[in-house]
Amino acid sequence: MSIALVDGNNFFVSCERAFNPKLENRPVVVLSNNDGCVVSRSAEAKALGIRMGAPWFQCHELAKRHGVVALSSNYELYGDMSDRLMTVLGQYSPHQEIYSIDECFLGLDGFDHLDLLDYGRQMCRRTRQWLGLPICVGIAATKTLAKLANHCAKKNLAGVDGVCNFMSMPKEELVQLFSTIDVGKVWGVGWQLREKLRLRGIENVEQLRRANAKTLRQEFSVVLERTLTELGGIPCFGFEEHVPNKQQIIASRSFGRYVHDLQELREAVASYMARAATKLRRQGSLAGMVQVYIRTNPHSAGQAQYQKGMSVPLPAPTDDSLRLIRAALWGLERIYRPDFAYQKAGVALFDLTQPGACQHDFFSSARDNTRLMAALDRINARWGRGTLRSAAEGVGQAWRMKREKMSPRYTTRWSEIPRVTG
Numbered sequence: 001m002s003i004a005l006v007d008g009n010n011f012f013v014s015c016e017r018a019f020n021p022k023l024e025n026r027p028v029v030v031l032s033n034n035d036g037c038v039v040s041r042s043a044e045a046k047a048l049g050i051r052m053g054a055p056w057f058q059c060h061e062l063a064k065r066h067g068v069v070a071l072s073s074n075y076e077l078y079g080d081m082s083d084r085l086m087t088v089l090g091q092y093s094p095h096q097e098i099y100s101i102d103e104c105f106l107g108l109d110g111f112d113h114l115d116l117l118d119y120g121r122q123m124c125r126r127t128r129q130w131l132g133l134p135i136c137v138g139i140a141a142t143k144t145l146a147k148l149a150n151h152c153a154k155k156n157l158a159g160v161d162g163v164c165n166f167m168s169m170p171k172e173e174l175v176q177l178f179s180t181i182d183v184g185k186v187w188g189v190g191w192q193l194r195e196k197l198r199l200r201g202i203e204n205v206e207q208l209r210r211a212n213a214k215t216l217r218q219e220f221s222v223v224l225e226r227t228l229t230e231l232g233g234i235p236c237f238g239f240e241e242h243v244p245n246k247q248q249i250i251a252s253r254s255f256g257r258y259v260h261d262l263q264e265l266r267e268a269v270a271s272y273m274a275r276a277a278t279k280l281r282r283q284g285s286l287a288g289m290v291q292v293y294i295r296t297n298p299h300s301a302g303q304a305q306y307q308k309g310m311s312v313p314l315p316a317p318t319d320d321s322l323r324l325i326r327a328a329l330w331g332l333e334r335i336y337r338p339d340f341a342y343q344k345a346g347v348a349l350f351d352l353t354q355p356g357a358c359q360h361d362f363f364s365s366a367r368d369n370t371r372l373m374a375a376l377d378r379i380n381a382r383w384g385r386g387t388l389r390s391a392a393e394g395v396g397q398a399w400r401m402k403r404e405k406m407s408p409r410y411t412t413r414w415s416e417i418p419r420v421t422g
Helices: 011-019 043-047 056-066 075-092 116-131 143-154 171-178 191-199 205-209 213-219 222-231 262-282 321-335 370-383
Strands: 003-008 028-031 038-041 069-072 096-100 103-107 135-140 163-165 249-259 287-296 307-318 342-350
Touching (some): 003 075, 003 143, 011 075, 028 043, 038 043, 075 096, 075 103, 075 116, 116 135, 135 143, 213 222, 287 321, 307 321, 321 342
Antiparallel strands (some): 003 135, 096 103, 249 342, 287 342
């Protein structure tokens, strides 16, 4: 069995550089919601010591001294570029499992007649040429080893041109390589588990590979035992080419400023519910229950605190944005309290079912908006999210999160397409 793990390099930053060549060879960071923390860094920014997750206000002086470019998260751009990346990579194998926004596994069984190292280089060249995105490729016999091979390719520990193929490396060379890699770099080994393993004298990948599987299962979990088995080249984690439907859908955001007014909270909750409903229809499900919650800032000392949520059962499962928004607003009005400075609101959809697996309310007088929702989704897919929306979502939306440094949405908004002048 052969598996490739393909991963975009510094993905958010790379998406920005694909459309703005001025960012090449400069330290660049992308910030989280409300421009709070660093969530993506260029190699130059990493070299300056800027940590992943570092609060941006702590980096101001360093950024000023070294000319660091900070950008707000451009989710529309990253999501669209991810779709394009996965489409291109999907051409290299009939078996693709999309693992995250910038990662996917490719099944390479039956590709034995090819030089897999060269095949990985082809992927790198094509994604760079077609999309402007740099990637790394790790190839091995299992998912866990493929993730490790990808790490080696990224850090230039093994392989060439961003591709590392464990399948072609001699056993002695692999043992030597694994002895130099911290155990925390293994897929599924977080920092807490890493510390526990280190207390048992397991500090690197090779030491973990040689550990007793039964003992690890007894002391930790069956998952770690499977990880150990995968490090030995025996697959335990299968392919999930068809991602199962979500059992719940959540949409929430912190506001760009404190919100006191009920009307602004109504707009925010309606907007979040519209987004959740779009995801619900995309996976072809219906929701039987809506949840809404609001809260103040728990980290603001001296500020009056309040948080409350409410679940609202629906008369019949639905994917109708208007009905879902109506239910969420009904709940909001019952949990809202004046005289508080709200920092965040969110909604969730529960009791998700498929259309043919639920009982309908034959006595309901509610209008069937199936065609309306289909038209809504088509228009927003073509012209950009929010082009057509419920009046409850408002117009100005001054409560929206801060994204003062956001680049244009080059690929999803006609008005923001980059212009080329001669």
